[in-house]
Amino acid sequence: MSERQIPFVDPVVEAEELQEVQNVIKSKWLVEGKVARTLEKEFQEFTGTKFAMTTANGTVALHLAMEAVGINPGDEVITTPFTFIASANSISFVGGVPIFVDIDPQTWNIDPEKIKKAITPKTKAILPVHIFGLPANMPEILEIAEEHGLIVIEDAAQAHGARINGKHVGGFGDVGCFSFYATKNMIAGEGGMVVTNNDELRDKLDSLKNHGRPKQGGYSHLRIGFNYRTTDLCAAVALAQLRKLPSLLERREKNAEMLRATIDELEFLTYQQVPRGFQHANYVFAVKTRTKQEIDALIEFLREKNVLSRRIYSVLAYQQPAYRDISKWRWAKCVDYPDYTNISLPIAEEVAVTHAEVPIVPTLTREEIERVGEALQEWEKAKAR
């Protein structure tokens, strides 16, 4: 029997999801309703936050967060360029100015020292991203924020299950945003969640999500808002996923631990280092080579061994055409943007072109994860020859 190609994405969608969706269909209530409320309640419990609010996806969760905390045109928001574009775009939607700073070479997350250096009188907020599921350095980021009176919005889109000293990410800052996109640790096809511990922000987020309506609903519109609601169909899938999330995370952790142990001694391959007390949610396990040529060769080497892998953010946010050509963006008429073509962040630029995701998804058998580890070892051996 030929070996299967070992995938880096393999959703675990089973009878439980089907049952929840069937219940929704039978109820005939397809729009956001009771199932979404149950999902919020259970997500609050899972993350230990006071409030959780469903959204249509993670991008609009971030947009709502920017609106709710009051990021205004011209306000600078310090963030990482080593992320999915939605992080930066959420700042840009509201006329905010993304200020990109470099990442830490060990964790690949935003470097707090670089945040400090980027603060100006226009700085309003910090947007850390828990990249690949590893928490950003929230204790230091919160300290900086407090010292300078800055808002903190956490992009936790990739970090369901990530914790620092037992506390779940998303609840450190003023607002935290999650995604349930089809590849994430828990999925709904499309979907998202905003969490906060702040009552006032919660009410504002809820109203903004729903055309600016007050809590009790009706046709009064207190502010200009959006329709960023989910549906009970998506919430049903997410609810079944949330209930199995602890076991999915356990399997991801086991797989990641096995890989770490296998490649720890290798000289030419490195990976994200997990600081003491930090719990990686293991959304993505990425290895890093010394050069771009090496990562290309490694991806090909793995493919020949039926192990799928890919580069993820090989183009940083400020290197994307949307930011290189920022003068074309609507807000450029009234807001001063930096010249993004002039930015150079050496660590992020290096990691961008030398990393690749390798499989650790929960469906892998022990033999398969061993095959991934052995393939990486073999590549190193061939290199050393």
Ligand SMILES: Cc1ncc(COP(=O)(O)O)c(C=O)c1O
């Ligand atoms: C870091 C990051 N931020 C934001 C998002 C946006 O989430 P969504 O795709 O649900 O809109 C994603 C995911 O795709 C992400 O990975």
